[in-house]
Amino acid sequence: xxxxxxxxxxxxxxxxxxxxxxxxxxxxxxxxxxxxxxxxxxxxxxxxxxxxxxxxxxxxxxxxxxxxxxxxxxxxxxxxxxxxxxxxxxxxxxxxxxxxxxxxxxxxxxxxxxxxxxxxxxxxxxxxxxxxxxxxxxxxxxxxxxxxxxxxxxxxxxxxxxxxxxxxxxxxxxxxxxxxxxxxxxxxxxxxxxxxxxxxxxxxxxxxxxxxxxxxxxxxxxxxxxxxxxxxxxxxxxxxxxxxxxxxxxxxxxxxxxxxxxxxxxxxxxxxxxxxxxxxxxxxxxxxxxxxxxxxxxxxxxxxxxxxxxxxxxxxxxxxxxxxxxxxxxxxxxxxxxxxxxxxxxxxxxxxxxxxxxxxxxxxxxxxxxxxxxxxxxxxxxxxxxxxxxxxxxxxxxxxxxxxxxxxxxxxxxxxxxxxxxxxxxxxxxxxxxxxxxxxxxxxxxxxxxxxxxxx
Ligand code: ADE
Numbered sequence: 001x002x003x004x005x006x007x008x009x010x011x012x013x014x015x016x017x018x019x020x021x022x023x024x025x026x027x028x029x030x031x032x033x034x035x036x037x038x039x040x041x042x043x044x045x046x047x048x049x050x051x052x053x054x055x056x057x058x059x060x061x062x063x064x065x066x067x068x069x070x071x072x073x074x075x076x077x078x079x080x081x082x083x084x085x086x087x088x089x090x091x092x093x094x095x096x097x098x099x100x101x102x103x104x105x106x107x108x109x110x111x112x113x114x115x116x117x118x119x120x121x122x123x124x125x126x127x128x129x130x131x132x133x134x135x136x137x138x139x140x141x142x143x144x145x146x147x148x149x150x151x152x153x154x155x156x157x158x159x160x161x162x163x164x165x166x167x168x169x170x171x172x173x174x175x176x177x178x179x180x181x182x183x184x185x186x187x188x189x190x191x192x193x194x195x196x197x198x199x200x201x202x203x204x205x206x207x208x209x210x211x212x213x214x215x216x217x218x219x220x221x222x223x224x225x226x227x228x229x230x231x232x233x234x235x236x237x238x239x240x241x242x243x244x245x246x247x248x249x250x251x252x253x254x255x256x257x258x259x260x261x262x263x264x265x266x267x268x269x270x271x272x273x274x275x276x277x278x279x280x281x282x283x284x285x286x287x288x289x290x291x292x293x294x295x296x297x298x299x300x301x302x303x304x305x306x307x308x309x310x311x312x313x314x315x316x317x318x319x320x321x322x323x324x325x326x327x328x329x330x331x332x333x334x335x336x337x338x339x340x341x342x343x344x345x346x347x348x349x350x351x352x353x354x355x356x357x358x359x360x361x362x363x364x365x366x367x368x369x370x371x372x373x374x375x376x377x378x379x380x381x382x383x384x385x386x387x388x389x390x391x392x393x394x395x396x397x398x399x400x401x402x403x404x405x406x407x408x409x410x411x412x413x414x415x416x417x418x419x420x421x422x423x424x425x426x427x428x429x430x431x432x433x434x435x436x437x438x439x440x441x442x443x444x445x446x447x448x449x450x451x452x453x454x455x456x
Pocket of ligand 1: 086087088089090091092223376380381382383384387
């Protein structure tokens with residue numbers, strides 16, 4: 001029974017390390033670049049590389065740049081501190097620069113242990129952003145969030161609710177009295193916030209950025225579709241064509257992954273719990289099966305459900321030799337790795353983000369990026385072009401929260417929708433930058449569509 005991961009973590013009786021301890025604490029990871037009260041990043045000397053990457057992303061994010069130009073003149077965020085907890089990527093850096101250009105003081109932590117791009121974090125630290133983030137941040141995850149809360153934020157910006165939850169659970173009085181509002185980026189996060197709101201446990205208004213049409217209909221579908229396949233290929237280099245590709249969850253994210261896998265020649269199988277989503281899978285021409293059946297057939301498995309234990313012991317037990325398993329949902333709970341580690345005989349790292357588990361009967365299963373979101377851990381997340389719209393929604397939502405606060409016209413303390421006009425403005429601006437023109441309704445057409453007397 002052996003494992004080649006070199007940490008001081010706790011081990012199972014079979015010798016395989018228990019997942020939560022796979023990433024060692026910062027104190028055991030060598031030198032970091034730290035200025036107390038200002039930043040902690042892996043290596044500040046990477047800043048120049050990070051700046052070039054951010055500049056590259058910026059050249060593909062024209063909507064955010066349009067907003068930056070407009071609001072840097074009026075400074076609506078001046079005097080406000082925004083704490084963000086969101087993947088530290090080159091695209092996120094463009095959002096951070098835009099918030100700062102509109103007057104905000106910005107402090108940031110990563111929202112996933114394996115998604116921070118260290119060069120980008122270094123560049124942001126050098127630009128004066130109070131940032132606490134590095135690739136491979138496990139046990140220090142909440143230490144980083146705490147350092148951003150130390151900066152006494154007026155607004156919070158989340159991807160996955162970890163910051164909102166920390167402020168609510170550990171600083172409830174501060175949340176109730178000091179925080180103006182927040183935003184949340186993910187489907188799962190919004191579901192949890194609605195539950196919090198229904199339970200009377202939401203202490204400030206939160207805008208559901210995920211629910212903007214210019215977010216979920218593009219980022220979740222095309223962004224997740226491309227970046228997930230990118231992550232799987234970078235971690236494995238396998239051919240997708242001809243593979244039985246099992247996508248668990250046929251919501252917006254899963255349907256994007258299925259579409260791209262199918263486009264590359266895979267034979268797609270969908271597993272679902274929701275009848276309408278399953279039916280859409282059938283009409284797309286995919287096989288739809290329960291996971292118990294799909295588990296024995298699939299070559300590649302990708303979870304995109306927001307639910308825990310979608311792939312677990314009974315599934316690992318029947319998988320084929322060589323099966324590849326990964327997750328593209330926000331949380332790493334979709335694949336039950338603890339159960340895999342309990343039944344595996346040994347484990348070794350084959351290449352970056354690809355671990356081989358050998359079963360007692362000799363079958364080998366491959367888990368990518370420790371079951372964390374494969375598109376960010378093994379690739380670079382969604383392309384800049386699509387994050388342009390998601391982050392334009394984030395930015396405009398913070399402007400709305402700040403302006404409502406300044407005008408005294410406060411939002412109710414609930415989960416709030418994005419206004420239709422914001423969606424249309426972002427889509428229209430994006431189209432303009434693409435050089436795409438669309439038609440306009442004539443006055444007569446306008447009248448016609450609202451005329452309830454107009455019949456057949
Ligand atoms: N979520 C998915 N892709 C992302 C990216 N490129 N940057 C930040 N958050 C993301």
